[in-house]
Amino acid sequence: MSYPVLSCTALDARDCRALAEFYRELLGLHYREGDDPPADGAAPDDSDWLVLLDDQDRRVLAVQEKTDLRPSTWPSEEIPMQLHMDFRVSDADELETQRARAESLGARLLMDRSDDADEPLYVMGDPEGHPFCLLVG
Known part of the structure; x- marks a missing residue:
């Protein structure tokens, strides 16, 4: 198949x-x-x-x-997430480095779970509002 x-x-x-x-x-x-x-x-x-x-x-x-795009309002469900991508990094130090890089490129922090012992992560919003995760994997 x-x-x-x-x-x-x-x-x-x-x-x-x-x-x-x-x-x-x-x-x-x-x-x-x-x-x-x-x-x-x-x-x-x-x-x-x-x-x-x-x-x-x-x-x-x-x-x-898509000129009439309405950015996600996540975590509010007024305009749902619709899609998100996960990007793995090697360790907690790299997580902080990549969060700072993403912010310097125009992303914004939506959720901070960097202190989660099982899966440290940040949920970020790209410049158009699409959420994505940076996580230690």
Whole structure:
């Protein structure tokens, strides 16, 4: 029996380029050929679908424009989470390092469970409001 293979996860964003840049920096990814940001002085960036690849050129994330996106209000259920991603780090020190990096790239802290003995983690919101977890795994 064969099974479908996940190609990538696609996220909606009001600002495609900004969210793609956030995840490119956070996860050390690179753009698919042709999706790089415009060179300085080039035409305005009108990208509405961008693909990010890992170091083996496998699709990891795509970002698509959705101008009327309403960001999640999690932990309130007014506008539910809808989707979230978990990103593992090696230890508690790395958890703190990656939380600081994420915040410097525009993420915000939604929940602090860094003192949980079984599974220390932070729930963060990306610049478009999508929750994601940084956890020791």
